[in-house]
Amino acid sequence: MDDSSRGVPGFARARVLFMFRRWGPLIALATVVAGGTAFAVSEVLPKEYSATSQLYVAPAANPTAALQDAVLGQNLAPSYVxxxxxEVVLRRARDxxxxxxxxxxxxxxxVAQVRNTSIIAVSFRDRDPQRAAEIADLIANSFVEQVRALQSSLQSTTATQLxxxxxxxxxDRQRIDDELSRLRAALAALPAFPQGPPADLRSQISQLESTGTARQDTLAQLMRTRDDLRLVAARAENTVTVWEPAVAPTDPESPRVALNTILGAIAGGLLTLTGIAVFTYMVDRITDVDEVSERLGVPALGEIPFANEQTLGAHGLFVRDAPASPEAEAFxxxxxxxxxxxxxxPPRTIxxxxxxxxxxxxxxxxxxxxAFAESGSxxxxxxxxxxxxxxxxLYGLDSTVGLADLLRETVPLADIRKFEVMPNLIVLPTGRPPLNPAEPLSSTKMLSLILSLSQLADAATVVIDTSPVLAVADAHALSTxxxxxxxxxDSARTPARASRRAVDVLNAVHARILGVVLNKVPAIQLDYYQSYA
Known part of the structure; x- marks a missing residue:
């Protein structure tokens, strides 16, 4: 399977593994440092303790209505919170x-309701754990007293009205009884009548008796209501009670050293990871041969040390002028x-x-x-x-005659030996370039010339220096x-996305990519050359 057919998921996994190997130690170090810093800061921060007193809301003391009371207590709890x-509750505790x-x-x-219960938790934070518990209890007791005072006030008003x-x-009932007594006395003083007492007197007595009975029923109902109210008032004295007094805590609520350490470590790791992501995006370069295959999907052929301007000017042709140099060995x-x-x-034309x-x-x-010429071919x-x-x-040659002239056939191929600069090496300059270089470079004449050059000798090698892939289209046709x-x-300045795009372009025209040469690698990464020498 060639490199161009590699699956995207596999490539992505390889990329992730590479990033982990490269940046994992830094992320781990940042995580440890951030966690340690969070731990140290948490240890020196003032400690605060939280004590909690719990209140129970019980709206009734009827054992036959336990479920109803529990539901009612849960409904009352949010209002009580x-x-x-x-201010009226907190002020008494504060004073x-x-x-x-x-x-x-x-x-x-x-103050909060314990979920799905009739319990209210009253908490207070303070640097002194004992005082935190004391104040939590004061607030709870102040609330209980205020609730009872409010209920007592409401019940007192209702009882007075009753x-x-x-x-x-x-x-009214006494008035009716007095009137009945008078009418009955008057009826008794009358002489006996054969037809009985007068009808109007009997009617008055009957009407008053009915009214008296109704007033008696009303009075009985009102008295029952008053008795019920007194019973409710007696029960209401325990509607809100302190269920569990506050206890002085032994562990501080803040700072939470363990939690802060964990969160600090996570934050340090995430910030480092974010910084790495931003850095790799802004400075998206391939700086190591180990990155080549993971990021470009093609093999690495080698890496060339960075040459400063002075070294480059004196020994641009390292293999010839500085054969023992690290650069020459790299080539x-x-x-x-x-x-x-x-x-x-084996490639004959490269x-x-x-x-x-x-x-x-x-x-x-x-x-x-x-390097090829040095090997004898x-x-x-x-x-x-x-x-x-x-x-x-680089070679100090006259560029007025060269490749362009061979393609125009103004210079015969037989004269190719005139361009020999040293044993086994012929350097063919560009000559006078045409207005549109892409046209002759993509012609059949160019293909024929490449084949002819490769057949100048057995195992002859042709190395072609061409234009950048993304700059112009000259190299597209030549690559085939x-x-x-x-x-x-260039490990020092080329964005990796540009290199990936160049590889994609070459793959698109079905060019055979032999590999990547990583150039201008910092010398510190190539100490093995010097150490061996």
């Missing part, structure tokens, strides 16, 4: 402990990897390109050609970057004419 936080201001006292007080109404009905390693990576199909300009592809192509280095040619500058492509990536 609001009443318990009222008893001489608390300086009401705002801080209220902020330290918390007593007044009973007195009125009793007076020889790239050549060896190219040969060993494709033993069944295109060297990059995603963007100034990634060092021309320097890589020049030294790679020197005839090597032809072709400068096909007609827009920004560099090989004639060669045995394989080498992509140069």
């Amino acid at each position: 609001q009443l318990a936080q009222s 008893k402990v001489s608390w300086p201001d009401s705002k801080s006292f209220r902020e330290r007080t918390q 007593d007044e109404e009973i007195s009125s009905v009793e007076a 020889r390693a790239v050549r060896a990897n190219l040969v060993l990576a494709a033993l069944d199909r 295109m060297v390109t990059s995603a963007l300009s100034d990634e060092g592809k021309s320097l890589v192509a020049a030294n790679l050609a020197l 005839l090597t032809v280095l072709v400068d096909a970057d007609m827009r920004k040619p560099m090989q004639h500058l 004419m060669v045995d394989g492509c080498v992509v140069v990536v």
Whole structure:
């Protein structure tokens, strides 16, 4: 299976594993440091203790209505929670402990209903655990007293109204009894009549008796109501009671050292992870060969140390001018990897390109050609970057005649040996480029020329330096004419997304990508060259 057919999920998993290996130690260190800092800060912060007193809401003492009472108590509890936080309740508790201001006292007080119960929890926070428990109990007792006073006041008003109404009905009943006594006395004083007593007198007596009976029933009902009210008042004295007094806590509520340590560690890890994500997005570069296959899906052929301006000016052709340098050894390693990576199909024609300009592809192509020539095989280095040619500058050649002239057939292929710069190495400059370089570079003449150059000798190697893939289209057609492509990536400045795009472009035209050369790698990452030397 070739690299272009790799599944996206597998690629994503490899990417995650790579990121974990690269940044995991830093994230772990940040997590430990943040957790330790949170622990240290929590240890020095002032400790506050919270004590809780529990109230029980019991609206009745009727053992036959336990379920109804429980439901009613749950319904009353939310209202009582609001009443318990009222100023009239808190002020009495605050005055008893001489608390300086009401705002801080209220902020330290918390009243809540225990879920699905008739229990109200009254809590108070203070640096002194004993005082926290004392104040919590004071608030609870103050609330109980206020509730009882309120109920007593309401019941007293109702009882007074009932007593007044009973007195009125009793007076009315007494008046009716007096009137009945008078009429009955008058009836007894009358002489006997054959037809009985007068009808009007009998009617008055009967009417008064009915009215008296009704008044008696009303009086009885009112008295029963008064008795019920007294019974309710007796029960109401215990409607809200202190169920469980507050106990001085032994462990502080804040700071919560264990929780703060855990949250601090998590926050440190997440912040570090976020910072890494932002950093990798803003500075999205491939800086290590281990990243190449995970991020680009193609193998790494090697890494070239960063060369400063002075070293580059004196020894741009490291394999020739500084053969014992780390740079020269790195280029020889790239050549060896190219040969060993494709033993069944060794590349004879190799295109060297990059995603963007100034990634060092021309320097890589020049030294790679020197490494092949050094191995004893005839090597032809072709400068096909007609827009920004560099090989004639590196080798100090005349660029007026070269590739463009061979394609125009103004210079015969037989004269190719005139461009030989050293044994086994021919360097073909660009010549005078045409107005549209993409046209001759994508022509059949170019394909024919590449084949001819590869047949100049047995095992001859052609290295072609071409334009960046994402800059112009010159390299697109050329990539299909060669045995394989080498992509140069500048580890110091090229965004990884640009390199991925270049690989995608080459894959889209079905080019064979031999691998990636990571260029300008900091020397500190390549100490194994110097240490071995």
